[in-house]
Amino acid sequence: MTAAQLAAAPVPPHIPAHLVFDFDIYADPRIGEDVQGTYAAALEDAPGIFWTRLNGGHWIVKSFDAISQIVLDPEHFSVREMQIPRVQNPPFMIPLSLDPPENLPYRRAMMPMFGPAAIKALEPRIREWAAEFVEAVADKGACDFQADVSKVFPVSVFMELMGMDLARLQDFRHLAEDFFSAQNDEAELGRLSALILGELKGLIAEKRAVPDGKLMTHFITVEVDGRTMSDDEILAMSFVLFLGGMDTVTNVTGFAFQQLAQMPEVQARLAADPSLIPAFADEAVRLYGVVNTPRLVVQDQQIGEARFREGEMVLNVLCLGSRDPAKFEQPNIFDLDRKKTAHLTFSSGPHLCVGHVLGRAELRILTEEWVKRVPAFRPVPGEKHGFRIGTVMALESLPVEWEVAG
16 A cells, blocks of 8 residues: 555545544554454544544444444445455455345355354364364473464364365465455455465366365355356355455464463363363453454445445444443453353354354364363563454464473
8 A cells, every 4th residue: 555545534524523533454553462452442532433534534333332233234334345445346255245135045055064063063073183283282382372273273174174285274374364464455465366266266176076075065066046156156255265264263263372371370270170161262252353344335324423424434343342341341351250242253143254153163172172281371471472453353473381291
């Protein structure tokens, strides 16, 4: 993006001055390695819905109720464009870029592979992968949790589920990371999208020739509205799954373990009573959402004082909706004993994340296998934890250490 694009844009005349609060979603200097916590602190004094002049000028929504209203209102807030600033040819992903009811047949086609029964059947294999990656570092007394565990465990699960060549794991990881790092660079975004689609085209051709019963083969054979999907439809569906499978669970897991490394008392409780691990996973998912979901205003609408106008972009900061003090007591505190409540980490309504059951299972199972072998660990003192912000936030590194028995 050019300096001119990054410069503050004029405020549209329909937006009152008290709703303007400048925040750069891609590079705000107030954000630190506790990304979600510093996000909450940086925007604490901002209105629940506000306008930033940066990145072309757009709305940011942080309140639970307003986010819920927007994501449940496709008549006014559409998913057909999800780039901030707007670009000429935004990536098209199925079902993510389709408003209801158009997205529903595709979601139904995906659900047999992602529903609770399917993920329950997959759990033994997920556990094998988790044990393999934890055992590889347990005797070393230290690791970069992101590089050695979090960036390879959920990705291996996804690639196996998809029927991809596991030898290409690092290639695909880098493609996904580069894609999310290029969200405000239209040319680079286009180049990386083409590379990812090229890889997926090859996978479609491979599975047409040699079906294997995996996810891509399912997409080739499943019927949508009484017909099989075209290659373009399969590509658009695979594209969103590729990005989610390569990056999203990795990031939630990294932030969760960054927090856990700083809580020896919680580690001790989990090691002594593994039945608490689902509660740990629930609270971690609430606190450490990584997806901020954009919408395009397609019809004028008003929520509170905010007057949305057709053509404007809106960013729903889901992790802040899940930390809304109007909904959660002491919302920024990790509370293992918090009563389970609805949150927005996986969005809501017609665009509830298709992979949320798998993501929760992966975090829970990895934590179970970790605390068995590494019951007490801590951050390496003085080491920085690299991070990325934007529409999908990430923890790039997490050096941790522990005592090795014997």
